[in-house]
Each structure stands twice: as C-alpha cells, then as structure tokens.
Amino acid sequence: MSEILVFGETGQVARQLKKLGQNRVICMGRAALDIRDADSVRAVVLDLRPQVVINAAAFTAVDKAEEVENEALAVNGDGAAHIAMACGEIPLIHISTDYVFDGTACEPYSEDAPVCPVNAYGRSKLAGEEAVRRHAPNHVILRTAWVYSYEGNNFVRTVLRLMTERYQLGIVDDQCGCPTSAQSIGEAILYIAHQLETGTPSLFGTYHYVDGGETTWYGFACEIYHAAQLIKGLSSVLKDVDIQPITTAQYPLPANRPTYSVLSTRKFETTFDFPIRMWQDRLEECLQAISRQPEETL
Numbered sequence: 001m002s003e004i005l006v007f008g009e010t011g012q013v014a015r016q017l018k019k020l021g022q023n024r025v026i027c028m029g030r031a032a033l034d035i036r037d038a039d040s041v042r043a044v045v046l047d048l049r050p051q052v053v054i055n056a057a058a059f060t061a062v063d064k065a066e067e068v069e070n071e072a073l074a075v076n077g078d079g080a081a082h083i084a085m086a087c088g089e090i091p092l093i094h095i096s097t098d099y100v101f102d103g104t105a106c107e108p109y110s111e112d113a114p115v116c117p118v119n120a121y122g123r124s125k126l127a128g129e130e131a132v133r134r135h136a137p138n139h140v141i142l143r144t145a146w147v148y149s150y151e152g153n154n155f156v157r158t159v160l161r162l163m164t165e166r167y168q169l170g171i172v173d174d175q176c177g178c179p180t181s182a183q184s185i186g187e188a189i190l191y192i193a194h195q196l197e198t199g200t201p202s203l204f205g206t207y208h209y210v211d212g213g214e215t216t217w218y219g220f221a222c223e224i225y226h227a228a229q230l231i232k233g234l235s236s237v238l239k240d241v242d243i244q245p246i247t248t249a250q251y252p253l254p255a256n257r258p259t260y261s262v263l264s265t266r267k268f269e270t271t272f273d274f275p276i277r278m279w280q281d282r283l284e285e286c287l288q289a290i291s292r293q294p295e296e297t298l
Helices: 012-024 038-048 069-087 120-135 155-163 182-196 217-229 266-271 279-291
Strands: 004-007 025-028 052-055 092-097 139-144 168-172 205-208 242-246
Touching (some): 004 012, 004 038, 012 182, 038 069, 092 120, 092 182, 120 139, 155 168, 155 279, 182 279, 205 266
Parallel strands (some): 004 025, 052 092, 092 139, 168 242
C-alpha cells in the first residue's frame, strides 16, 4: 500500500513532494497516466490504495490557455473531477491558485472572498475546485501563488538568466502578490497530509498558503538581483543590470492577470501549527541551490 499518491511528476511542487516525501510518495506523471482518463485514474487509486492523494497535476500555461481553454479545462477541471471521484473517502489535497480571484481587492483575499477569474486558466482552476468540493467529501483545497523553484520554468530562473545576458530589464510593478517557494508548498502539503492521516474531519476545507510578505514583480526581481549578488557562483555571472519598473500595459500578454492577488494565510495559521517563512528567506535558499548547479543550466 502506498502512503501518498501524487498526481503530477514534473511540475515544481510535484518534484518537491517527491524529494521531501522520499519513499512515502509515489508520483504519477503524464507519461504514465493521463488524468483526463477517468478509468485510468480510478484504476490506479484502487490498485495503490493510498492513505492520502495529492493533485499536483495541472495545465499551467496561463497565456496558452487563452487559445486552448478546452484543453486547460480538460486537465484542471475534468481531470480534478476524475481524481476526486476516484478518491471516495480517501483524503484529497488539491492545489489551486490565486487566479480564481479578479485582483480588484484592497486587502489580502480570505478563503471565502468572492471568486471571479479574469482569464481562462483561472476559470479552469475554479472548475477544478468546484469538482473537488462536489465529489470528494474529505478534501483540502490549497490555494497558492507566484510559485518558483530552483528547477523548472519560473520567474526566478528566467530573471536570473536575463540578468546574465542583458544590462537593462523592464519588470511589471503594478501587480502585487506573494512569491512562494515550491519547497514551502511541498513542506506544507506533506504536513497537512500527516494531519489528515489522523482522520480529523475538522481539517477539511479550503485554505490559502503562501510565503510571508508581499511585493510586485519588480520588487521580486530587485530582490533576486540583490540577493544573487551576495552569492558566490551567481554574482560572477551577473551583468550590471538596471532594473526599471514598468506597467502591465507596457508588457501586454494574451491573458489578463489579477492586479492584486495577495492571499491571507490567517485561516491556515490558526488551523495548522506550521511555520510560515518570509519570502525573502526562501528566495535566498532557492538562489543558493541554483548557485550549486552547473552554470549552463541557468
């Protein structure tokens, strides 16, 4: 019997879950199983009989989703429904996103704030949340935001690469959110999974989990640059970069983004005895990990 079954394998959070969970975790990636196939999902859950299921599989190409919303919905909505139905009474932890909100708030979003996604990706993730609530009575929906890691495709690695190539960068400064390390999310999810194994029904529900603090993409980029300058192995490859704040209008993308997507973690903190680290501290750890990788991997 597998203790924890993770749907997803190559994404940032799934990789961290595999690393942190070690022998406790079995990851089922797209190559082995397509969550769009309800029968396959049901068969693997029946075969492995896990104690906890984690859905870390997702269509995450936000801009591409504008062109192929049906594909995003098939994974993020229908796929989530298939997993939820297969779980039955097995506890399910489902990862969601700040993009279910419209970004017009003036204070951090609580879990019961009205949802109103402004892009196709957000709509597909909201459909997944609704499916999980409908089909999996024993669920935790964990919304997070601005995820990055020392591996994979993400803002930190992209900005670092650009800082080795260019002397000037324009970074959006009118979108505000919470940079969150995939390692933080992985640690929090495994902690929740352990709590769910005790069978405490009061823990089920929707929560927000992000690293502490908030900033803009511009502020995030500036911190990446300043922190990297202090790390041997990164400082030597950085250009003398001039980072300029720009507006969303100056950097148009196919998908709309929420202007303000800061998530309140108050409910999470009062429910779980789990420390929330400041995003700057977790960023430094991520940069240290990147510095230990070969330079050509940037």
